[in-house]
Amino acid sequence: MAKRKPNIIISTSDYNRLTLLAESVSSKMPKVAETLLAELDRARVVEGGATVRQSIRMGSTVTYETEEGHNRSVTLVYPVEADINQGRISVLTPIGIALLGLRARQSINWTANDGVTHQLTVLSVEPPKE
Structure with missing residues (x-):
């Protein structure tokens, strides 16, 4: 039985920008956009406040643990800012999409480009540097 995905919270501004981004890449990257x-x-789309600040949003730095017990810290960014060597993960990658909207102590299963399913658990979320 498939594990239900955790509830996620996204700010209205991220929702609007990410919807446009997904639509703009739909012809080149249909599966990613979908x-x-x-x-x-x-x-759950919300205006702002403490609920959104605790969720992973664009620019957030997140520390997560893999199912193998490895910890990693990354920052969720738009594709033009992505740099894997600097820990900046594009929201158009499978793990970037999986992280979006999660909060500390939530876990999610996600499928990598090679078809392998992984699980991660969010340990902490730092809000974007304003």
Whole structure:
């Protein structure tokens, strides 16, 4: 039985920008666009406040643990800012989409480009540097 995905919270501004981004890449990257739009559709969209600050949003730095017990810290960014060597993960990658909207102590299963399913658990979320 498939594990239910955790509830996610996304700010209105991230929702609007990410919807446009998904639509803009839909012809070149249809599967990625479809996956991102599906996550946006299931998200609770809120204006702002403490609820959003505790959730992973664009620019957030997140520390997560893999199912193998490895910890990693990354920052969720738009594709033009992505740099894997600097820990900046594009929201158009499978793990970037999976992280979007999660909060500390939530876990999610996500499928990598090679078709392998992984699980991660969010340990902490730092809000974006304003």
